[in-house]
Amino acid sequence: MLLFIEQLLNGLQFGLLLFLLAAGLTLVFGIMDMVNLAHGSLYMMGAYFAATFAAWTGSFIVGVVLALGATFLLGIVLEYVALRHLYGRDHLDHVLATFGLILFFNELVRVVWGPEGLSLPLPSWLTFPIRILPGVYYPAYRLGIIVVSLLVAGFLYVLVMRTRIGMLIRAGASNREMAGALGVNIKLLFTVVFGLGAALAGLAGLMQAPILTVQIGMGENILILAFVIIVIGGIGSIRGAFIAAVFVGLIDTLGRSFLPDLLRHILSSTAASTAAPAISSMLIYLLMAVVLVVRPEGLFPASRR
């Protein structure tokens, strides 16, 4: 039971992290109609920036803040130099161009930081366990990720639904020409949205960094998961992305921790230990396939946004 609660929280934490990544992706996708495979590279860059800045300044917090700023700027530069010329093109062009960007960023990281991974050590004030229920302890850092992600989710909701900028974003999404004709600087707006998405991806990357190692290609697996999430949730829908992300996080984590034991009842233990991780990774894609077959536009199609 204790293990179950812990894994449930781990699943929630992973799901919320995925949400940060998926939110940026779904914003860019829903608003600019742009498939950005390089989003995972921004996640990776966020982690690398944080590890580097934290090592330079000797402070975790300063490193994190600098890294957030750096990924935001990187996103803006990327949009300005390359991606803005791709708006309005075929999705396939996006896939190809941003696939090229993935190759570029992976090699860039290898040139700058070398092929070995980095680590981002946690400060001591984040490494203790917190008692969440009588007898149930949970690492403070993971709890911190949950809190930060929920705050960001709330912030995004307020930003998009309750502020003037959010109104402009939604206007730009539903009718670009009309919003432009009414005097909204669409280009600038899109650039800022892209930067925001990049910063969100960077935040996800740097928060995940102390748990896993910072390494080349770390953004690729998780990028595919984020795509699965926005497709399940319905492209362009932040609410859909949130629900789908939590679902996917829970399925992935619970599958990984409990499936091996379940499988051991029906398979030999070696077969179970090889098959279980594979099956639990597959569950997510299965979920997506089922959702798409039943509702080809995802759970919360953006038209109802």
Next chain:
Amino acid sequence: MMKQSLLSVRGIAVAAVLLMLALLPVYSHVTGNIFALTLFTRVLIYALAAASLNLIMGYGGMMSFGHAAYLGIGGYAVGILAHEGILSGFIQWPVAIAVSALFALVIGALSLRTRGVYFIMITLAFAQMAYYIAAGMARYGGDDGLTIYKRSDFAGLIDLSDKVQFYYLCFVLLIAAVYLIHRIVNARFGMVVQGARSNERRMQAIGFPTYRYRLTCFVIAGTLCGIAGALLANNTDFVSPAIMYWTRSGDLMVMVILGGMGSLFGPVFGAIVLLVLEELLSQFTEYWQIILGPMLLLIVLFARGGIDGMLGRRDHD
């Protein structure tokens, strides 16, 4: 149609490339450059896979981001049978073809219910599932892959261990596949599929059951790619889940788009250019992808229509 355009720039380029491919083993024999032969065997196999992807992507408008799955399915069909002691190519290859067709039928039947970017993502999802299935097969090497100790045995008809014979097998299969695709897209069947790409609703209004046509096209492409997978497994004497990974599907898409989507020989050009470029750049610098990545971006931005697009306007294939 092919005869007519033989004197155009495109016709000359295609003829030159085919001639070069046909004579490559001679060159390799004369100069003793075995490496060129190995490289171009791989090129031919990937060209076959890319040509099959082009059939659905270029002509059918079905943007499959999971086409590498069939490479893996064809490869694993050969690998698993070899592992179980069944070495005859007369069993291995028909099984590889049948299994990839079956998978394509199931994947296509479900995926073709969706449109646009959802189709891209659902095909990706199925390929990832296939990847994880392969990674979970403990008996067949799991993550580490499966070594194939003996290549498919065609009872003396052709010896796949002989580099030159293997090269020409790949060459002949590629030409046959391209010819098949040429016949398909110019037949009534292909016209319906292309019509469904341009305006599916109108095709349905005329009375064509477009879903069935598109699905058939999808299955043909998957099957052709499965054959490429069987070749690839024999070529590397090894098959692992990595050949189904999504970046591999990405590579295939890059080849098609680089060569020119919806052009008959485009994918062949694309495969040659991408793989040779990869080879050259990796000799020049260890960090070759740092050049290849922006190059892809520039091609998308400035060279629409790919290599085929540079050869002048297309009359139609």
